[in-house]
Amino acid sequence: MKNYTIAVDCDDVTAEFVPALIEFHNYTYGTKLKREDFHSFRFNEAWGGTLEEAIEEVKTFNKTEYSKNIMPVQNSQKILKLLKSKGNKLYVLTSRHISMKEETEKFYDKFFKGIFNGIYFSGNSITNYRGKSKAEICSELKADYLIEDMREHAMACDKTSSLKVLLFDAPWNQENGISFPSNVIRFYNWSEVLRLIHGE
Numbered sequence: 001m002k003n004y005t006i007a008v009d010c011d012d013v014t015a016e017f018v019p020a021l022i023e024f025h026n027y028t029y030g031t032k033l034k035r036e037d038f039h040s041f042r043f044n045e046a047w048g049g050t051l052e053e054a055i056e057e058v059k060t061f062n063k064t065e066y067s068k069n070i071m072p073v074q075n076s077q078k079i080l081k082l083l084k085s086k087g088n089k090l091y092v093l094t095s096r097h098i099s100m101k102e103e104t105e106k107f108y109d110k111f112f113k114g115i116f117n118g119i120y121f122s123g124n125s126i127t128n129y130r131g132k133s134k135a136e137i138c139s140e141l142k143a144d145y146l147i148e149d150m151r152e153h154a155m156a157c158d159k160t161s162s163l164k165v166l167l168f169d170a171p172w173n174q175e176n177g178i179s180f181p182s183n184v185i186r187f188y189n190w191s192e193v194l195r196l197i198h199g200e
């Protein structure tokens, strides 16, 4: 059986970031926002104010217990364990800020021990974090697949011709007038990933 190199995003692919951020925001500001209200990663579009303020709020959130208690995404542990057992090489590829390194390592140590060969931090066009793009890192890793939920990262992978992007469906990655490159395949539940990669 062929095995693959697979880069896997952190937030909202393996870690329930947006639900934890919403809980924090609703508690802090007395709002009743839901996951469906978020149509992009410019969170100010859902809760108001400027993008700069939204980025600051995420930095504040990152220091709270809400962030430290983020849970894994449903089925992600089970399916990633299976992908590992089939001889695939797995990497975490996140556009979290590098200052989140220790907390991110702790999360993977706690919930995904022994599954990933390394954690890579990319740049992020929305937060303006500098660094290599996910497309560039995938190219360096010779990745066959990127499992991702952010529209901007998926869109930027069109030049990495051999890479397939499995896009985890979410309110914030609908096409809304844009169309994804043909190497982007949308999925709805982790249980589909095994079939998409190994045809099972």
Ligand SMILES: [Mg+2]
Binding pocket: 009, 010, 011, 012, 013, 148, 149, 150
């Ligand atoms: Mg993500």
